[in-house]
């Protein structure tokens with residue numbers, strides 16, 4: 001058989017993008033399965049986005065991740081978009097299949113999968129989100145589509161919070177509420193799953209945590225963070241100290257990376273290898 005020296009190309013377009021760690025876990029997965037794939041972390045400014053998107057087909061790439069500021073700008077380039085990504089209004093993963101660009105959003109799906117891996121059900125559950133940005137939107141929509149009874153959003157900006165609650169109400173069967181985020185915010189009684197979907201606590205500001213009344217967190221809650229560096233945030237430490245089950249943002253990130261891996265390669269992702277690679281990276 002003739003040798004094939006050509007690698008299959010995937011990667012991420014973003015700006016800023018230098019600190020994006022996804023390549024570490026994807027490359028670890030490719031190596032573990034002996035796949036001749038490369039994940040390239042590429043700086044693409046908004047002015048060059050059109051050229052970059054055209055290069056997907058020109059370079060016969062398998063697909064691409066989109067991060068800030070391209071998750072919405074990519075929409076007009078797509079031939080097909082998943083139902084959830086359409087509701088979220090943003091795409092973070094594109095696969096090129098027979099010359100067609102197909103977009104999905106794996107941010108929220110990764111979160112739901114991280115819950116499933118910890119045997120935390122969503123059906124009929126009350127979800128509380130801190131934040132209403134891109135990550136919060138993907139998580140709120142996917143939790144609602146997975147059968148959550150309600151999604152309550154606490155957010156600093158009322159406009160963002162109201163808009164997200166309306167999106168969930170318009171497109172899913174879940175109830176959705178926006179509430180202004182007060183200082184020392186109490187978490188409502190009966191909350192099953194509490195999620196920090198803000199960047200508060202991200203390295204190098206790892207000593208910070210969201211301004212809530214931590215004594216209203218109970219042992220019956222599952223508490224999760226989107227912040228993945230550090231793996232165990234001050235928010236999660238405070239929740240664990242009240243007996244809550246905790247799920248880190250690293251799990252969500254790896255689940256999302258594993259979903260992308262499968263979308264591009266068609267193969268089951270080696271989750272443990274990818275998780276360990278990222279954990280080592282942040283150690």
Ligand code: NDP
Nearest residue numbers: 131132133134135136156157160198199226228249252253
């Ligand atoms: P956005 O900028 O879209 O949204 C940020 C949200 O956090 C907004 O709702 C904003 O409120 C709120 N916020 C920011 N700072 C504060 C503050 N000091 N006090 C109160 N609220 C605040 O960001 P993303 O949603 O894209 O990303 C959020 C975090 O999620 C990032 O740290 C990102 O790295 C992480 N992430 C993790 C993933 C994972 O797989 N683990 C996947 C995707 C993202 P307002 O609306 O008022 O501005």
